Amino acid sequence: MEGRSPPGTPLSDEAIQQGKVLTLEWPSSLRYAWDTGIAIGRFLEELKNGRIIGRTCHKCERVLVPPRMFCERCFRPTDAWRFVEDSGAVNTYSVSYLRWDASRIDDPILVAVIEIDGATSGGFLHHLGEVKPEDIRIGMKVKAVWKPPEERTGSILDIRYFRPS
Amino acid sequence: MSTCHPHPQGAFVTIFDNILERPLEPNLIWIFALEMQRYMQTYGITKEEIALVSVKNKRNALDHPSAQVAEEITVKDVMESEVMVAPVNRLDVSPVSDGAAAIVLVSEDVARRLTDKPVWLDGVGWNLDTAYWTNRDLAFPAYVERAARMAYKMAGITEPRKQINIVEPYDPFSYKELHHLEGLLLADKGGAPKLTADGVTQRNGDMPVCPSGGLLGVGNPIAAAGLMKVAEIFWQLRGEAGRRQVPGQPKVGLAQAWGDLMQVGTVVVMRVD
Numbered sequence: 001m002e003g004r005s006p007p008g009t010p011l012s013d014e015a016i017q018q019g020k021v022l023t024l025e026w027p028s029s030l031r032y033a034w035d036t037g038i039a040i041g042r043f044l045e046e047l048k049n050g051r052i053i054g055r056t057c058h059k060c061e062r063v064l065v066p067p068r069m070f071c072e073r074c075f076r077p078t079d080a081w082r083f084v085e086d087s088g089a090v091n092t093y094s095v096s097y098l099r100w101d102a103s104r105i106d107d108p109i110l111v112a113v114i115e116i117d118g119a120t121s122g123g124f125l126h127h128l129g130e131v132k133p134e135d136i137r138i139g140m141k142v143k144a145v146w147k148p149p150e151e152r153t154g155s156i157l158d159i160r161y162f163r164p165s
Numbered sequence: 166m167s168t169c170h171p172h173p174q175g176a177f178v179t180i181f182d183n184i185l186e187r188p189l190e191p192n193l194i195w196i197f198a199l200e201m202q203r204y205m206q207t208y209g210i211t212k213e214e215i216a217l218v219s220v221k222n223k224r225n226a227l228d229h230p231s232a233q234v235a236e237e238i239t240v241k242d243v244m245e246s247e248v249m250v251a252p253v254n255r256l257d258v259s260p261v262s263d264g265a266a267a268i269v270l271v272s273e274d275v276a277r278r279l280t281d282k283p284v285w286l287d288g289v290g291w292n293l294d295t296a297y298w299t300n301r302d303l304a305f306p307a308y309v310e311r312a313a314r315m316a317y318k319m320a321g322i323t324e325p326r327k328q329i330n331i332v333e334p335y336d337p338f339s340y341k342e343l344h345h346l347e348g349l350l351l352a353d354k355g356g357a358p359k360l361t362a363d364g365v366t367q368r369n370g371d372m373p374v375c376p377s378g379g380l381l382g383v384g385n386p387i388a389a390a391g392l393m394k395v396a397e398i399f400w401q402l403r404g405e406a407g408r409r410q411v412p413g414q415p416k417v418g419l420a421q422a423w424g425d426l427m428q429v430g431t432v433v434v435m436r437v438d
Binding site for chain 2: 034036040044064065066068072073091092093094095096097098099100101102103108109111112113121122123124125126127133138155156157
């Protein structure tokens with residue numbers, strides 16, 4: 001194929017820059033919103049109240065945190081709301097020297113999966129605070145440190161972090 | 166390779182739950198570090214034992230013509246490489262890669278017409294676990310076990326450790342190769358590090374694992390990586406893997422892929438006559 005131009009008339013950069021090619025400008029407005037759904041909506045509402053809520057499944061007898069309206073193990077709707085504690089234990093942890101975009105940081109982010117007291121099989125991801133990286137242990141007891149009520153917005157960040165208890 | 170600016174890792178923030186996790190500004194490596202920590206704690210596994218996987222795979226990759234990060238390294242090199250998200254160090258992680266893989270699938274009749282040495286897909290299995298990953302047992306990939314059992318049943322594999330000669334499990338991180346070997350029922354729970362230390366998984370061992378060099382050595386072109394492993398088993402079973410060829414004319418091989426929020430397992434069992 002060497003030496004043979006493809007069929008048609010190629011566009012030059014010059015032609016585009018000089019406006020000789022039909023162009024269309026469209027300022028995009030791609031706004032969207034997430035829907036929390038019923039279960040996470042209630043979960044966030046209760047975080048604002050300084051409480052953690054789960055859903056129970058009467059078949060497998062689990063207390064699900066984060067809550068959901070459907071039990072993925074039993075393939076059936078969950079049955080009732082249940083408040084659980086704002087304390088728990090470290091299921092696993094890590095010490096992150098990376099931000100979300102892979103840029104480096106000297107002061108590491110302490111991350112853990114917290115097994116929430118009163119929930120069955122786990123809990124959720126959050127930060128740890130008031131602890132040195134080298135002192136964190138799996139199984140360590142922790143408690144939520146909440147933002148003051150007036151600063152809460154119904155977000156996972158209404159809990160600042162979990163600290164050793 | 167195309168240049169990567171900004172670093173593509175940022176795109177992976179979108180795999181996390183948009184309401185419960187993204188506000189915490191998670192990095193992709195967090196989930197691996199958390200899983201690796203839980204795996205190590207549950208079975209009493211050390212970082213040095215896990216580092217042996219990087220050493221093996223990067224060395225194997227020296228024989229792969231497309232390898233991106235093949236090198237002769239030591240456990241000490243892995244341990245002293247940059248700490249990214251403890252316990253994950255730089256050399257525990259596969260690189261950012263571009264790549265593609267393709268295979269030709271045909272019916273039995275056509276395969277016999279085209280070649281006198283077809284490779285058969287004897288069994289396939291896949292499984293999707295819950296996306297509520299913080300509720301799962303992170304020490305054992307149950308979804309890989311379910312996918313493997315599905316593929317083994319289809320392929321008539323009743324004793325995988327005896328019947329499967331060669332394995333290409335998904336190894337985006339060093340511990341993942343071990344984690345997946347256990348999920349595939351090719352090692353006892355917590356037993357894969359010992360197989361590695363004993364040399365069983367070396368290219369000339371009893372059960373070669375990632376003879377290609379794996380994602381840790383060849384590279385990790387996401388979405389092409391699983392098929393890359395199918396291609397390697399194809400070459401190995403046909404005796405066409407060149408300097409990477411494992412000895413002993415393997416008859417049955419396994420390729421495994423993995424993904425999403427640590428909850429998807431796909432297993433393919435392949436065979437030559």
